[in-house]
Amino acid sequence: MDVGEKDKYELEKRNDNSLNYQTSGMSSAWQFGGSNLTSTPMSLVSSDNPLVIGSSSASASMGDSFCSNLWEHPSNSQNLGFCEINVQNGASSSNAMGIGRGGPASVRSSIDRPFEMGWNAASSMLKGGIFLPNASGVLPSSLSQLQTDSAFIERAAKFSSFNGGNFSDIVNPFGIPEAMGVYARGVGLMQGPQDVYTISGVKSISGVESQRSKLMTTEASRDLQAENRATQESPLKNERNSGSLVRSNEEAKQGNGGSGNESNEAESSGGAGGHDEPSALDGTAGESSAKVLSSKKRKRIVQEAEVDQAKGSQSPVEAAKDGAENQQKGDQNQTTMVNKTTAKHGKQGSQASDPPKEEYIHVRARRGQATNSHSLAERVRREKISERMKFLQDLVPGCNKVTGKAVMLDEIINYVQSLQRQVEFLSMKLATVNPRVDCNIEGLLAKDIIQSRAGPSTLGFSPDLSVGYPPLHPSQPGLCPGGFPVMGNNADIIRRTLSSHFTPMTGGFKEPNQLSNAWEDELHNVVQMNYGTSTASDSQEVNGSQPSGHTKVEL
């Protein structure tokens, strides 16, 4: 067992696990939708996974560490679970976002690349592609459209309010112009695609994703972005109407492209591309819309993926126009976003255009989904559950390859059972073992365990036997008080010795003569034994290794 500090260990563990967990989680999200709908999306999913893996790990690790911190803080822990507390939660997530803010430009560019790659790869395969609301740089075309949509601005404002601190923090550093202000909030999303994700009102998601946004700044962020977009799409899909979804996507796009100049450029380039796509999108959108009507979240994902794919295929073309990656990213995002938007706008005539608004969680019904408040709430709940399942996947070792909630739950159950059994077994072991030192065990063990030093065996020897042994060889570091006077109070001596010279003995334990006796006595009364033999042992060399070994056997 890793003896390192708990925090570090957890962090490392999470980092390691996140690599697997995130990828698996992400890939499962991808495959999830694909498997349900058609074979095509599945193949597409697999291709996208490699891209996702890299980024997801980074974000996942951060997310996990963040989540672990949340565990420790009761106030925040509530946030994790409850989306309603949007504003307050934003503070915690804003911290995560702070990091993301640091490198918006780099993040965006990094995001663009993977996104572009992802799109190129996926476009050919996925029909609809996965709609990534956070598509960075998709702002341009969508932006223009959005600007005309005052309702969208209102929603964007709401949208930003959901993320609480995240948005506000994000907006300022970018210095995005007023017109873009609303959309610029989406920029924060870029770094934290989760922000868009959280629009749906799922706090946990935002919390986790905000952490991911932290990682966004890293190189892996690119992949993560692509990944996040995909994941974001799924939750977003579930929770929004087509109209609102489109708008949110636009917001995300704008946010992504947000870095001011980049977004502007992207907008211009994207705008051109966007217009071209709508026609193509309509065709795909039609298909997707039909599918969307199923009310299944997975289908949505696939549909949107298909739509996105269509957009994605177009985006590369657009990308060719713009040399800059950002622009390309923007194009991709924008075109995809725009296409989707336009397609959706076209379709929206028939569909409910006004997303239902709930009091607490501002969840928007997805396109084709019932706008009934119950189903919306259900969708939100499902999102929460899937988020938590992903987190658990990280906690439980060996669950990365497992896909599917049922199997995951079984794994979790087995793991919890095994842990409980381990506790029982260890308590039985502790009941049978004989304590060597009763008095100062607490302090000694506390130091040892909390500091998680390696080699508990070394510790076991030194404190008991070395106490009160002036003639201890110098090889015994720290424990030989050097003429330590024999004292009557065992406990005091032990404590003093241990506290002052507590160091793990590396085995070279010197015992006075009568080692065997000392060992035997030690079992019953170590300290007394030490005192008894200390006088006689001065002259004698003690070969600690052997007696130690024997003692071990005896013990």
Added chain:
Amino acid sequence: MNNPHHLNPTSLKSRFTTRFLRALTKIRAQKPISSSSPTEIFRRYRRIKVAADKSMAYSVRSRRIWSRAMLWKLRSRSYRRQDPCSGRRSGKTSQAIMKKSSNENTTTRREDGVGFVEEADELRQLVPGGETMNLCNLLDETAHYIKCLTTQVQVMKKIADFYSF
């Protein structure tokens, strides 16, 4: 040489370690270790197990549903042993607390439309206090519970190794 990296003294691990060690010393002081009859050992084992659970639940305080449920269970059990009357009384208050906590968290268990009822039920049985949680909170509590369990196992392993090396 001490570990240069000192764990947060207020971390779950340190809190649990301190409490558990204290309980262990108390248990050891109660009876001589030399007695090795199976019943004695078994009794000690039960006591140690309870002490481990208790220390963990106390380390977490009431921040978590499962810790609250566990504390309530332990308290009611101890009360029942000491005094049946007080047990009833405490049981009532404890139940009131449990109900309150359950109301706070969620409605009674139900299918959340996700379709994992069987596994969820099994998980509910494993996690203390799980019957009163919906799937969403159940997963939350499970994650925290797993984290605490791993900490517990780590610490206990170290203690056992220390003793037996």
